[in-house]
Amino acid sequence: xxxxxxxxxxxxxxxxxxxxYLVYNSNKFYAANDERxxxxxxxxxxxxxxxxxxxxxxxxxxxxxxxLYDKVKKTGHRIHGLAVTSDGRETxx
Amino acid sequence: MPGKKPKTLPKxxxxxxxxDDFIQVYIEIEKQNxxxxxxLRIKNGCLPPxxxxxxxxxxREYIHRAPLNDPIEKYQxxxxxxxxxxxxxxxxxxxxxxxxxxNFIDMAVSSNDGKPIKCANFTVTYDRMIFDMQKGKNKYxxxxxxQAFANSKKLTGKVLTENLFFTERIKNSAKLFAGxxxxxxxxxxxxxxxxxxxxxxx
Numbered sequence: 001x002x003x004x005x006x007x008x009x010x011x012x013x014x015x016x017x018x019x020x021y022l023v024y025n026s027n028k029f030y031a032a033n034d035e036r037x038x039x040x041x042x043x044x045x046x047x048x049x050x051x052x053x054x055x056x057x058x059x060x061x062x063x064x065x066x067x068l069y070d071k072v073k074k075t076g077h078r079i080h081g082l083a084v085t086s087d088g089r090e091t092x093x
Numbered sequence: 094m095p096g097k098k099p100k101t102l103p104k105x106x107x108x109x110x111x112x113d114d115f116i117q118v119y120i121e122i123e124k125q126n127x128x129x130x131x132x133l134r135i136k137n138g139c140l141p142p143x144x145x146x147x148x149x150x151x152x153r154e155y156i157h158r159a160p161l162n163d164p165i166e167k168y169q170x171x172x173x174x175x176x177x178x179x180x181x182x183x184x185x186x187x188x189x190x191x192x193x194x195x196n197f198i199d200m201a202v203s204s205n206d207g208k209p210i211k212c213a214n215f216t217v218t219y220d221r222m223i224f225d226m227q228k229g230k231n232k233y234x235x236x237x238x239x240q241a242f243a244n245s246k247k248l249t250g251k252v253l254t255e256n257l258f259f260t261e262r263i264k265n266s267a268k269l270f271a272g273x274x275x276x277x278x279x280x281x282x283x284x285x286x287x288x289x290x291x292x293x294x295x
Contacts, residue, residue: 026114030133037118037133066133066147068120076123080168083117085176 010042021082034078037066117152119168119180124160128168128182130195153195163188169217179238181222187211191222193239201242210242216258219265223248223258233257 170180
């Protein structure tokens with residue numbers, strides 16, 4: 001793969017290397033590591049207005065955070081993936 | 094696509110009948126080491142500010158099992174062409190669980206002694222599951238989605254390489270070979286910037 005093919009980078013200082021999962025839904029990104037989910041948005045429309053779009057960074061909005069502990073009230077549970085479906089409940093048919 | 098600039102991200106809205114955004118979150122339940130599939134529903138999720146409500150809703154009924162204390166080390170899943178979820182969770186011991194459409198299907202056990210069957214590795218493709226049993230003549234076993242492991246079959250007709258699992262997973266998405274041409278007893282295969290030639294008689 002051509003390493004120069006990527007021209008725009010999302011700068012997200014609030015994500016460290018522990019975040020392994022990422023999905024996009026309804027104008028928001030969801031990133032997760034083992035125990036928490038961070039939700040953030042990125043303004044991508046400015047890409048078109050930029051005269052020189054080569055290797056520019058797009059600032060992302062600060063992230064909101066959901067701790068898995070909020071659900072289970074204890075440690076030990078771990079996140080193993082995120083997914084977006086058109087409507088998950090319809091798949092039971 | 095070469096020469097095309099993305100104008101925006103593709104439309105990808107999963108919103109329920111109440112207007113809440115939702116995604117699915119796959120959570121391993123402590124000690125039971127079983128996957129619980131949840132919908133994370135976000136209400137008023139316009140960011141910022143972050144004054145939104147959220148809740149986790151179990152996608153299917155979660156059925157408890159006796160503690161195993163055998164943590165999941167790899168969970169892989171796909172949504173197949175019918176939009177059905179299919180996944181496999183391999184635990185540290187090598188034992189594994191099969192999931193389909195959000196439901197737990199099977200923990201593979203031996204029909205002889207009832208002990209868990211163990212695998213070294215596995216991959217879930219968009220039409221089947223492949224297990225590396227790492228021993229015996231039937232080193233690789235293949236299983237359709239929505240089946241118990243007892244229905245698995247020996248994998249046949251495959252050129253087995255170290256990249257087998259990866260290429261199986263992307264085979265319907267990536268065009269690995271641009272062209273194949275047969276000239277007399279020579280086969281030419283184009284891939285990337287390379288052209289390989291195979292001599293049929295050998």
